[in-house]
Amino acid sequence: MSQKKKPILVAEGVSKFFGRMAAVKDLSFQVFEEEIYGIAGPNGAGKTTLFNIISHVLPVDNGQIMFKDKYIHKLSLDSIFRLGLARTFQIPALFKSLTVRQNVQVGATFGDPEKGVKMDKRDMENLIDETLDFTGLSAKRDIIAEELALMDRKLLMMASALVTKPMVLMLDEPIAGLGKVDSDQVMELIRNINKQGVTVLLIEHIMEALMGLSERVMIMHHGEKICEGKPDKVAKDESVIEAYLGEEYIRHKNQ
Amino acid sequence: MKSNKFLLEILAIVLVLSVIPALVRQQYILHVIMLAMIFGIVASNWNLAIGYGGMFHLAQVPFFAAGGYSTAILSVHMGLSPLIGILVGGVAAVILSLIIGIPALRVRGIYLVFLTFAFHFIMLSLVLYFVDITGGDMGLILEPIRIGATNIDMFNPVVTYYTALSLFVLSLVFIKTIIDSKIGLALVSLRDSEVYAVSRGINPYKIKLVTFVLSSFLAGVCGAFYVHYLRVVTPALFDWSFLITFLASIVIGGVGTLYGPLLGAFILTFLMESLRFLEMFRNIVFGLLMILILIFMPKGLIMLANRAQSIFSSRQNSAGIVDEEN
Amino acid sequence: MFSDIASAIIIGLVLGSMYALAAVGLTLVWGVLKILNFAHGGFITLGAYFVWVGITFLGGNYVISFLLVMGLTFLLGFVLNAGVIRPLQGRPESETNIFIATLATSIIIENLIIVGFGGRYKSIPEMASGSLTLGSISINFQQMIIMAVAPVFLVGLMYYLKKMKSGMAVRAVAQDADGAAIVGIDSERVYSYTIAIGALMAGVAGVLLGVIFYLSPGMGGDPLVRALFIMVLGGMGSVKGTIYGAYIIGIIDALARYFIGMFWASPILFVMFILLLLLRPQGLFGVKV
Ligand SMILES: Nc1ncnc2c1ncn2[C@@H]1O[C@H](COP(=O)(O)OP(=O)(O)O)[C@@H](O)[C@H]1O
Ligand SMILES: [Mg+2]
Numbered sequence: 001m002s003q004k005k006k007p008i009l010v011a012e013g014v015s016k017f018f019g020r021m022a023a024v025k026d027l028s029f030q031v032f033e034e035e036i037y038g039i040a041g042p043n044g045a046g047k048t049t050l051f052n053i054i055s056h057v058l059p060v061d062n063g064q065i066m067f068k069d070k071y072i073h074k075l076s077l078d079s080i081f082r083l084g085l086a087r088t089f090q091i092p093a094l095f096k097s098l099t100v101r102q103n104v105q106v107g108a109t110f111g112d113p114e115k116g117v118k119m120d121k122r123d124m125e126n127l128i129d130e131t132l133d134f135t136g137l138s139a140k141r142d143i144i145a146e147e148l149a150l151m152d153r154k155l156l157m158m159a160s161a162l163v164t165k166p167m168v169l170m171l172d173e174p175i176a177g178l179g180k181v182d183s184d185q186v187m188e189l190i191r192n193i194n195k196q197g198v199t200v201l202l203i204e205h206i207m208e209a210l211m212g213l214s215e216r217v218m219i220m221h222h223g224e225k226i227c228e229g230k231p232d233k234v235a236k237d238e239s240v241i242e243a244y245l246g247e248e249y250i251r252h253k254n255q
Numbered sequence: 256m257k258s259n260k261f262l263l264e265i266l267a268i269v270l271v272l273s274v275i276p277a278l279v280r281q282q283y284i285l286h287v288i289m290l291a292m293i294f295g296i297v298a299s300n301w302n303l304a305i306g307y308g309g310m311f312h313l314a315q316v317p318f319f320a321a322g323g324y325s326t327a328i329l330s331v332h333m334g335l336s337p338l339i340g341i342l343v344g345g346v347a348a349v350i351l352s353l354i355i356g357i358p359a360l361r362v363r364g365i366y367l368v369f370l371t372f373a374f375h376f377i378m379l380s381l382v383l384y385f386v387d388i389t390g391g392d393m394g395l396i397l398e399p400i401r402i403g404a405t406n407i408d409m410f411n412p413v414v415t416y417y418t419a420l421s422l423f424v425l426s427l428v429f430i431k432t433i434i435d436s437k438i439g440l441a442l443v444s445l446r447d448s449e450v451y452a453v454s455r456g457i458n459p460y461k462i463k464l465v466t467f468v469l470s471s472f473l474a475g476v477c478g479a480f481y482v483h484y485l486r487v488v489t490p491a492l493f494d495w496s497f498l499i500t501f502l503a504s505i506v507i508g509g510v511g512t513l514y515g516p517l518l519g520a521f522i523l524t525f526l527m528e529s530l531r532f533l534e535m536f537r538n539i540v541f542g543l544l545m546i547l548i549l550i551f552m553p554k555g556l557i558m559l560a561n562r563a564q565s566i567f568s569s570r571q572n573s574a575g576i577v578d579e580e581n
Numbered sequence: 582m583f584s585d586i587a588s589a590i591i592i593g594l595v596l597g598s599m600y601a602l603a604a605v606g607l608t609l610v611w612g613v614l615k616i617l618n619f620a621h622g623g624f625i626t627l628g629a630y631f632v633w634v635g636i637t638f639l640g641g642n643y644v645i646s647f648l649l650v651m652g653l654t655f656l657l658g659f660v661l662n663a664g665v666i667r668p669l670q671g672r673p674e675s676e677t678n679i680f681i682a683t684l685a686t687s688i689i690i691e692n693l694i695i696v697g698f699g700g701r702y703k704s705i706p707e708m709a710s711g712s713l714t715l716g717s718i719s720i721n722f723q724q725m726i727i728m729a730v731a732p733v734f735l736v737g738l739m740y741y742l743k744k745m746k747s748g749m750a751v752r753a754v755a756q757d758a759d760g761a762a763i764v765g766i767d768s769e770r771v772y773s774y775t776i777a778i779g780a781l782m783a784g785v786a787g788v789l790l791g792v793i794f795y796l797s798p799g800m801g802g803d804p805l806v807r808a809l810f811i812m813v814l815g816g817m818g819s820v821k822g823t824i825y826g827a828y829i830i831g832i833i834d835a836l837a838r839y840f841i842g843m844f845w846a847s848p849i850l851f852v853m854f855i856l857l858l859l860l861r862p863q864g865l866f867g868v869k870v
Contacts, residue, residue, distance in 0.1 A: 081456045093451035095444045106444050109437055110456035129300060160455055311677065358859050365617070365817075368680075369809055370858045373851040376806055380848045495688060502681050510674055535696050542689035546682045550668045 005032040008199050009054070009085070009168055014063030014073075015223075016046075016053050023049040025223035026063070031168070036200045038214030038231070040207070046223040047059070047203045048090050051170050055087045056080055068167065082112040086161035090203075092153035096146035096168040100137055103145050104128050104159045111164030131163040135189065151182045155189070162193065169193060170201040175209045187213060211235065259432055265424060272420050282412050287528045288521075289419045293477045295520030296426040296503035299513075303430055303470040306511030307442045308463055310323075313371040314355055315501060315558075317378045318348040318471040320492040322478025327395045327488040330386055337400055337410075341479040348475025349468055356467045360460060379493045394489030397482070415484050422480065423517075426473050431513060438465060496538065500527070503545055507552065584717040589839040590832055593792070595724045597831025598731030604808035604815070604823045605738060605778030612818030613775045615675070619683040620661060622801030623690030624654055624780045628787025629796050630694055632842040633705050643708055650784045657760070658780025661686065662773040670772075682683065694798040702795040727789050730744035734785055735824055737776070742820065749777055755818065803847065806833070810854040816864035826865065 007030040016024040020238045033035045039047050053060040067075040067085050075083070095103050108128050113119060119127070123125045132138045135155045140148070145156060154174055161169060174190065175183045187209055194200050204210040207240045210217065210232040219227045219240045234240055272292075276285055301315040322344030329335035329343060359370045382389045389395065399408050433439055441462045444452035453459055482488045504523055509515025526544065530537045603625055610618045628650050635646025665686055669678045712721035741748040753761040754771045762768055783801075790804060811830050815822030830850065837846040857864075 055454065057454070076458075077450075077453045078458050081454055087454060089451065089454075093448050093454075095447040095451070097443060097447055098440075102440065106440060106452070106457070107455045109440060110458075112456060164456070205534050303675075313796075358855075359717060362858055366813070366858050366862045368617070370855055372809065373806065373854045373858075377848055377851045380844075380851070384844060384848075454821060468827060497683060499684055499688065502677070503685075506674060506677055510677070524795055535692070538692040539689050539696070541687040542692070545685045546665055549678045549682050 005034060007031065008033045008068060009201070011050075011054065012064045012066070014065060015061050016049050016058060017061050022223045024053065027220075027223070027225055028063075029218055029225060029228065031199060031201060034194070034197055034199055035100075035215045036202055036213050038210045038217040039203045039220060040205060040217060041220035043205075046221040047220055048172055049223075050220070051203065054168065055085065059127035078110070081161075081164070081166075082110075084115070084164070084167040085170070086111075086164060086166035087166070088154070088157045088161060088172055088174060089233055090172040090176075092150065092157055093104060094145045094148070094153055094156060096144070098145055099142050100145055100148070100152075100156055101128060101132065101141040101155050104131055104163050107163040111161075113164045124128040127163060133158050134192070135159040135162065136185070137213065143225060148162050148242055151178055151186075154178070154186065158189070158193075162198075168199045168201065170203075172203045173205065174202070175204055175206050178187075183209060186248075224230055257408045263315045265427060266321060268427070269420070272423070273417070276413060276416055281349070285412055285416050286441050287524060289416050290528075291521040291524035292419045292423040293481055294500055294504065294524055295517040296422055297474045297477050298501040298508075298520050299426060299430060300470045301501055302505045302510065302512075303433065304467050306516075307434065307439070307446075308466040308470075309442075309446050310367060310463055310467060312359070312367050312506060313498065314352065314359075314374055314471070316493060316498045317371075318352060318474040319478035319481075319497065319501075320378065320382075321347045321351050322475030323482035324382060324389060324478075324486050324490050325454060325475075326479035327397060327482050330397060330483075331395045332388070334415040337479075337483045340483065344479025345472045348471040348478070348581075349477075352468045352471035356464050360467060362465050369420055374455050375493065379490060382490055382493070390488075392490060394487055394491075397486045397488070399486065410484055410486070422473070422476065427513070427517075429469075434513070438462060438469075438519075449564065466514060482543040496541075499542075499545065500524070503548075507548055531549065547551065585839065586836075588716045589835045591718070591720055591724065591835075592839070593832030593835030594828065595727050595831070597828035598727050598788045599697050599786055599793075600804065600807050600811055600831050600834075601824045601827030602731055602782050602789065603804045604811040604827050605735065605820055606782035606786075606819055607805075607808045608812045608815065608818060608823040609738075609751075609775055609782075610779040611812065612820070613751055614666075614670075614772055616666065616670075616679050617683070617809075618661075618666070618779065619680060619805070620665070620686035620690065620806030621683075621779065621783050623687035624657070624783035625790065625801035625804050626694060626796075626798065627657065627690060627785040628654055628784030629705075629791030629800060630698060630703075630787075631784065632788045633703055633796055636705060637668060641706065647785075650788055651781055652788075654784030657778050658777030659773055662776040665771070666776060667772070681803040689819055691798045693820070698798075700798055702797050704795050705791050708792055723792060727792065730789065733807055734782065738782070739820065741778075745769075747774060752762075806847075807850065807856075810850060810857070813854070813857060813862065814864050816866045819864075819866060822866040823863060829865075834861060 005074060009031040010029075012028050013026050014024060014028070015022055027050065038045060039050070041047055049058070052058040053073075054073060056073070060073045063073075064071055066082070067083065070083075072080050072083070072085070098106070099209075104126055108124050112128060113124075121130055130136070132141055135158060137155055137159055138150065140152060145153075148156065158169070158171070158174070171190070175186050178186065183206070189254060190200060190202065190213055202210060214231055216229060217231050217234045218225055227234050227240045236242055263577070269497030275288060279285065279474070297315060302313060304310045326335070326337065326340035326344045330337060330340050335343065355371065355374050359367060362370060383391055400410070441452065441457045444455070444457060445459055445462065449459065478492065482492070500520070500523055505516045505556055507522065508517065508519025527537075527541055530540055533540055535537035592740055603621075606624075607618060607621050610616065610621075631650045631653055632646045635649045636643065639645060639649075665682045666679060669675055669682055672678065707723060708726055709722035712719045713725070736773060742752050743749070750761070750766045750771050753764070753766055753776065754768050761771075786804065787801070788801065794800065807830060809825055811826040814829065815826035817826070833853070834846050837849045841849065
């Protein structure tokens with residue numbers, strides 16, 4: 001199914017070193033338009049670092065990254081976002097002294113939602129309101145962000161990205177740390193985001209969530225890709241079970 | 256609602272400050288109030304960079320001095336009118352702020368302090384070196400300028416007082432507009448979480464440069480105004496006491512607040528003037544008081560006086576969509 | 582030409598010696614407390630005036646005057662810490678506050694000197710007259726003394742930091758304040774010693790500057806800016822790097838004075854400082870952060 005689609009994000013042999021340690025090592029993969037692409041691996045496997053080099057929070061040491069037929073690894077974090085490649089952070093970030101609505105407004109104002117066309121004031125207000133509705137934050141719009149609980153912080157971080165109508169959204173552990181009800185709501189939201197045509201890269205170590213949402217999954221270990229494919233296939237892969245998946249996933253499955 | 260509140264505040268300030276000349280007949284008091292307004296403008300624009308923009312730099316005094324020297328040089332050597340000269344002062348500061356800001360804002364923290372510190376010395380040495388243009392140590396004397404064919408000095412106390420008041424109000428509106436604009440939103444975001452702000456499309460270098468440049472303009476204008484008022488420009492314009500006065504106004508009044516630096520400037524200017532009787536010992540006592548104030552009023556007066564109020568207004572800060580200008 | 586360059590280099594070493602003394606104190610304080618002490622220039626001025634007082638009123642004994650300077654600046658260093666720096670530390674705006682407060686201190690010092698001695702230039706009588714001539718190059722005895730005195734203090738400081746117990750505590754706090762606290766080092770004590778030692782070094786630098794240049798209430802300003810430059814060149818907080826940096830700057834300074842003109846030395850150094858900050862803020866010896 002995904003074969004028919006075009007790749008939208010392509011990494012070719014990317015590496016990132018911290019001192020002599022390779023946090024990401026000669027990694028290549030492709031993400032196709034409108035799919036949900038899952039990334040898993042043990043703690044310290046390099047997943048977050050991979051997001052950091054794609055979004056250019058950190059410069060990539062080797063290799064190339066292409067987004068929509070354009071090399072982006074030399075572009076800055078802010079311009080990559082404006083092109084339509086958005087991300088969230090594993091440790092929720094927020095503008096703590098701004099209201100929820102203003103947090104989203106930052107994305108709308110600086111994220112170039114109309115790609116080069118200036119938005120008029122009314123349209124932008126509507127866009128912000130729609131995004132707040134979509135992420136379920138409307139009721140909390142005037143609360144100072146610092147006062148939000150974990151779930152709302154995670155939602156808000158997604159909202160400030162979604163308001164720019166990104167083509168690709170990279171989510172770093174959006175579900176980890178949430179209770180059952182909240183997890184289900186976030187999973188539903190991710191599905192809805194994807195239904196609107198947004199390609200999703202999803203890092204998550206809650207395996208049921210990841211396997212349930214993703215069309216394809218990549219497993220990383222020590223900075224390298226050890227396996228890639230459909231969730232059920234990956235779950236059965238020897239090397240994956242050996243590296244990490246085994247006990248946890250099987251334990252979850254048996255419950 | 257929020258802008259109504261600001262409008263009322265501005266009106267109150269204008270009202271109080273504009274009736275003072277009618278009530279207070281001593282020219283000396285008017286002179287001190289005027290100085291306080293001018294120093295308050297320089298300080299609160301500096302606060303835009305330091306407090307709101309998170310750029311601790313020492314270039315504000317050179318900007319102030321550049322405004323003074325540019326207008327003095329042009330009016331002494333080329334007979335430029337002071338009205339244009341005051342604008343020229345602002346433009347000179349803006350040009351300098353671009354020259355220093357474009358490279359300097361790529362470094363941060365302590366390095367920005369060093370860089371602007373060196374910039375201060377370079378400016379001063381240039382002034383001292385080009386004696387033919389600047390008058391060197393002796394400086395330049397400006398001729399009094401008459402209004403039209405009359406014999407009235409253009410910089411007479413009443414006119415200067417109201418000019419300073421207009422600049423004061425202009426500065427307040429200028430700063431408030433910036434804080435409530437897109438730039439202000441970006442500055443708060445950057446202050447709260449820089450990486451996150453950049454990951455949401457903010458170009459920090461651009462925003463900081465724009466803020467830096469905007470905050471220099473009125474410093475230059477005030478420098479020019481100050482020089483025309485005193486009718487003399489000397490290297491004393493680079494004095495450290497200016498730096499201390501402006502900076503301490505910000506800190507004593509409240510870093511990153513709209514009215515704090517203005518309040519601080521009034522307190523410090525009056526303090527400084529009230530110590531005149533100490534003659535030689537004035538600067539010593541002033542220095543000591545400064546240190547004591549810093550030690551015993553760490554949060555700034557605005558914070559002390561209006562804690563609850565400031566929490567309230569920060570919630571209201573730039574609510575709603577910002578203007579598309581800038 | 583050769584003798585010009587040689588003479589300039591000798592002057593450069595003399596200047597470098599003084600700058601090294603002026604800068605190590607600043608570096609040490611930065612390394613340990615992570616603060617910039619802008620009163621440092623004031624302490625340089627104090628050193629020069631104290632030695633002038635000693636020589637003028639105490640019978641012209643250089644050695645006693647020198648010891649007087651060391652003792653007084655060291656003590657005043659403690660006063661600076663207790664009265665100005667410590668009360669402001671660990672507060673939200675502490676960096677800005679300490680910057681203003683130490684700058685205010687230097688204004689207080691400058692004005693105390695104006696009140697006490699007047700604003701006019703003063704000069705200290707020569708320590709030693711005569712000079713040594715080697716072919717076409719001549720070095721006067723004063724310059725030789727300066728070139729000899731500075732290393733004594735610099736080596737003494739290094740020895741103190743490396744070998745003596747309280748010196749090792751200073752280094753421990755500089756490297757890792759929390760770790761040092763766990764081992765039981767009283768960081769408050771280390772801070773006050775560090776500032777006092779920094780003040781003493783400034784005082785000694787002031788003496789040497791006073792011997793060569795005229796004394797004026799604002800004389801500490803120029804060496805302070807050079808010391809900042811040297812501190813960055815040496816890699817912010819590295820005492821060794823600072824000493825190398827000081828001699829490099831001293832020689833550049835002297836060459837500029839000699840070949841371009843007295844006036845231009847400072848602006849040239851400022852421009853170089855700016856270029857350094859822009860191109861290599863981690864300094865010559867520092868690691869990139
Ligand atoms: N900024 C950094 N500096 C040094 N090492 C880092 C940095 N960020 C991550 N690392 C290291 O890189 C490895 C990969 O980390 P990370 O990408 O966060 O893993 P994951 O997200 O898969 O848990 C870890 O060993 C981590 O300690
Ligand atoms: Mg991670």
